[in-house]
Structures are given as structure tokens and as C-alpha cells.
Amino acid sequence: MPAVVQPPQTLYDKVFQDHIVEEKADGTVLLYIDRHLVHEVTSPQAFEGLRNADRKVRRPDCTLATVDHNIPTSSRKALTTTEKFIDEVDSRTQCVTLEDNVKAFDLTYFGLDDKRQGIVHIIGPEQGFTLPGTTVVCGDSHTSTHGAFGALAFGIGTSEVEHVLATQTLITRRSKNMKVQVNGELAPGVSSKDIILHVIGVIGTAGGTGAVIEFCGSAIRSLSMEARMSICNMSIEGGARAGMVAPDQITFDYLKGRPLAPKVDSPEWKKAVNYWQGLKSDDDAKWDIEVIIDSKDIAPTVSWGTSPQDVVPITGVVPGPDDFQDEVKKDACKRALKYMGLTAGTPMQEIAVDKVFIGSCTNARIEDLRAAARVVDGKKIASNIMRAMIVPGSGLVKQQAEAEGLDRIFTNAGFEWREAGCSMCLGMNPDILSPGERCASTSNRNFEGRQGAGGRTHLMSPVMAAAAAIVGNLADVRKLAPPSASATKGSPKVELDAHMEEVSSDEDLDRIIDAPADPVSHPSGSTAGAPAAMAKFETLRGYAAPMDIANIDTDAIIPKQFLKTIKRSGLGSALFHAWRFEAGSDKENPDFILNQEPYRNSKILVCTGPNFGCGSSREHAPWALLDFGIKCIIARSYGDIFFNNTFKNGMLPIEIPEQAALDRIAAEAKSGNEIEIDLVNQVIRKADGTELAPFDVEEFRKHCLINGLDDIGLTMASVDKIEKHETKRSREWPWLDGSGFLARHRKGPVKVQAAAVPKTNRGEVLNEPLEW
């Protein structure tokens, strides 16, 4: 039975509590998931897993799929089929695979020919698929965006995507409660993007590790929903599992008339609003971490380095290693300056820019485009700007902007007006930076190579990117034009856009939804292409490669060009690609540790810096490590999603928070001797048996690793509890049953008969009953 958490509770506690299907004494929780967004990059292997085990999607009515990462943003006027439209073979394969999967598994899909297609985190809120008090997941780290509605929304890896598709639940644990309170009124020229960049500068990219952040305070309350989404979007860059804002009248007004929200003024709407109004932290709620920020301290903010915490006010200068106390930070600064081609002390406004990108799930909503358009209206981009792109977040954002004439403002100024998609935020499509090019970007990550190998990214708000385009340098928007309050903050009251009418009825949905009239038959349970079997993990002995770098992100572990596979295997050669090989060739870089003896044969990585595996949710990172031969990582701390993903692949990430112990292990690794990991006794030893350090591991995870257990099989054994939760859910929160997605042949929430047969991860059926 769920343990009852007594008031006072935080908003997070309340939403979490309402979704507990089952809670174990050790704190492991089976959590019900209300909304599942799916895109082409992180789903193929999950659907393949379902096929191999002959499983169905449990709740097609709560699942919404689109293509966003790989697609070209060029004109779709000549679009006939996805197959013919996408030139690049791997990108095409991923998109076509998603199309096959949504047909085979009978899911709602917004494809390239649908105006509602767009970046997954833009279309969920736009459709009213994202609702307050829900749990929302996606195989994508920026799922945190949806927390702006008071939803508990977080990114998951592909194994968890498969788990949610099959069971509509996830196995998880409670996170810590963190409060970030932003008080006061924002100064002119300061937007929600500046708030979140400033916050990350204060707390650091690992500041929210293990926590869910609630953003509150008068500055947050005055923001529009779109501005709140930009803030929650980047909670992941602050290391948090999720970000949340308590829903209020601004939230309810935004939801009115959205196609998948309850119909305004219906009994269901009233019941929903009544429930939503209770979704706020109690006055005396307890916080594990509290941060208070005064809006007066927030200026238009830009990043200078290769981590989202590397930020300064636009009036500042590029920092140098001497500005940091910590040795790890000094090294990180030197490395970032070298990569970014910057010299300490240079005024930020003297840095010339080559390209400008206004787009991404952080800042490609209509208010962002309106704000940027106000800055560029009547002006021309500077002559040194080689390319300036506006990439709307969805087809509906694009349509709305065109209806308001924003496209002409941008094109007259010299910007390109593109079709919706992720585009140059990560460059999985043809929109990339060339080596050495510098970009003013409204996206959320400035990692090395993020927008293209060797490309240099400066993060900023839409008005600041617009200003950079006009000036040709990083620029202070306040000097360019006095932006009106709504140009930067987003108007608190969001008007309903014209597009809302178009898709507001089931008939309209029926007309546009891509699901075929006769569902394609469910693929049978072949075992071809099954995920690599996980061996049991008890002890591991091998060489440990030492790495002294902080914040090693998953873009570095495996760059985006290798994410275009629909398989889990064969990624070892892509591991740390930009560091392991000379730029643009397959010639090894002799300085990189994994190219040296004996570390070519490493089974373990020892990283003395914090926050290993931060950033994207790509499970390709553990797949690449595993394929190279690395089964265990030892580090000071981890990005949450990466940490989870490793366990799902039979790997062991060990957290050693104590620096002295970590240094001891790293010294042994550097000596070139093997080390031993003993998971059963939770200890790391030298090859001669001398103890180096003990370590902690969650009981349930240890149990699964040692026995090689398949989470999905275990969860399916709890199917009766899941059904019980669904019955309660339909009774108490009837608007969650996905009635807006009544496709022709789907007349209500889907009833599922799941096979409750626990299996090991090698597919063996377990005879003894097992508890997850």
C-alpha cells in the first residue's frame, strides 16, 4: 500500500502521491504515468523491445507521437511522403520507423503533413495534452518543460520508454524537494530565459541533482505560461529531475479551449479546476534545498563557455581561470576558453557572431517570436551574419506567426523562415554550424560540438539573439531598442490563437489523425534483433581509465550523429568520438586516455569530476560505453537520467562523493593496475585485494543487477495494482482518460490484458513469484 505522506506537502509530494501504484519499504515506487510523448530518436529500440516480447502499448489514448529531431526544416511544399522528403538515409530510417510503429501500435501521430507537428515539448502543451497534476514522460531530457503546468514531467531513457509503453508505469524513487524563489519585478530587457540562465549560474549544473525544483515567487507568478515553460525546460540544465510551477489562473486561462483539455465550463472542467487549485505547496512545507533570488540581480544573461552554468551578464567580460577557486573549475575554464576561442577579460559585447538561431523547445513559441520580431522590425541583420534562422516550434506556431505577419518582419530583416523542428539546437538534421563558427542561440545547451563539430554556442533569450543578429556581435538588447514589457516577459494573459478552433472537435481529430481505419495487425513476437542480453553483475575486474574532467555530458559520450540508429548495438566506435579521433577523420588522438595502453581494454571509468553523464537522456551513451567494454563508472556524482539508464543496461554507476576516496581510486587507475568491483559486498579493491573504498547502491537496483532481472516483466506481475489505480483514476480524474484522442476505431480508454509473467532480461520465465 502507498505510504501516506502527511501534510505539510510540497506540490511535488502531492502530484507524486496521487500517482503511486505501489510503494515498497525500501522506497521503490511504481508510479503511474498519465502522458507519454514519443519521438523518433529514442523510441525505435523501445518498440522493437515490445515486438520481441509480444507486448502491446498499454494506453494508446495517453500516448502522442511526432517527428522533430531529424527532420529537415526546409519548405514542405513538395512533401509527398516522409520517405521521399528526407534525403539523409539514417534520419529517414528513424522517421519512417516511427511511422511504421505508430501504425502497428495504433498511436496518435502528428506527421510531417500535419500542422500540429512540432517539437515534442511544444506540441504537448499546445494541444492541452499536458495538464496540471499529471505525470508526463518522454524519452527526452527537456520533458521538464511540462512542469510549468504543475505536472511532474521528466525525461527517461529508451528502456524506460519501453517500460511505459508496456505498463504505463515507471519504477522510481522520491526526489528531494528544492525551492527556487525569484522575487520582485523583472527589469526591462530581462526575460524568463535570463532568469533560468542566472539560476543555473548560481546553483551550477549539478545544483539540482536528485531534486525536483519548484519555481515560485512573485517574478515567476507574473510570467505567462510560455515564459514558465522556458524556465522549467532548463531545469535539467540545473541537474534537476524536473521543474514545476504551481498552476494558477494563468494556467487555467491558457488551457481553455485547447483541444485535449476538458471542455470549458463542462462539469469535467469544473471538477478539474477544483482539483488543480489544490496543487500547491503547503505554507509550512519542508524543503531540502532553498534558493532565493532577487530579480534586481538578473540582467540579460549570455553564456561564454561550454556548460550552461558558464554565464555572465551581457555587460560583463569573459572570465579566466583565476576567477575560480576550485582546481576542477579552473581546468574546466581553461578548456572552455580554448574550445570557444576566447580570451579572458574580453568584454562580451566585443564578441562577433557568425550565425543566429532562434528556435528550440526553450524558445520557439509564439511569444518568443513576437518578442524577437519587435527587436528586428524595420532593421537588417549585420553584414557579418552568415545565416540567421527562425525555426518555429510547431506548425501551429508557424501558422499563427504568419497570420500576424511576423514571418515578413523576419525575412525583410534577412532571417530565414523555416519549418518546425529541433533544427540547429542539436543539428541532427542538415542545420549545423561549421567548425569554429560562433552562434547566438536561444537553445538550451552549449556543450562542445552541440550545434555541429567545433561549433561555438552562446545561449541567450530570443530578444538577445535578435539583437545579436542586428549588431553582429553579442549585444545588449537594452541599447538597441527599449523592448516593451510584454516583448520580453511574455504577456501574462495568453490569448487563444486562431488555430485553436481548427482542431477542437473529435471530428476534426478523426479527420486529421493518421491512425488507419483498419488497425495494422500487431507484429508478432519474433526474437530477431533482440536487445543484447545483460549478463548478471556480481564482480568485475579490469583496467580503469582515469578522466579528470567535470560535467562530462552525454553529447560528449556520444555525439548526435550517432543517435540515428534504430539498434542498440555497435556504438562502441562512436564513444567519446570528438575526443577520441582527430577532427573530421578516423585517426586516433594519441592523447585521449582510451587510445592508450592498457586503457584501450578498460572495463571501468573513473571520473574525478562531478556530474558525469549530464544533459540529454540518450540511452545511446550507456550503449556506447557497454559496446566499448565499459560496465562500471565511478564518479563523484551523475546526471539523473544517465544514472538510471546505466542500470537498465546491466551496468553499475558508483557514486563516491568523498573526494579523497575518489582520488585514491583514480591514483590506482592511473598506475595501470586492474581494480576490482565487488557489488555483492559493495566494495572497490586493488588487484591485490586491498580495499580502496566501500560504496552504496540502492537495494532494488542491486537485486536486479545481481539477478539480471527485466523490470518490465516484474512490473507486469503487478498488473492488478495498475488496473486498480486506473479505476480510481477514471473515477477521480476522468479528464485524463484520453477522450480527446478518439480515433475512428478507438471509442474510449483502452482495456489491456497484460501477461503477468515475470521474466529475466534474457527472456527466461521465472518460476518463483518475484516482487519488484
Ligand SMILES: CC(C)[C@H](C(=O)O)[C@@H](O)C(=O)O
Ligand atoms: C535526442 C534526445 C535524447 C536528446 C535529449 O534527451 O535531450 C535531445 O533532445 C537533446 O536535446 O539532446
Ligand code: SF4
Ligand atoms: S533540446 Fe533541442 S534537440 Fe532537445 S528536444 Fe529541445 S529542441 Fe529538440
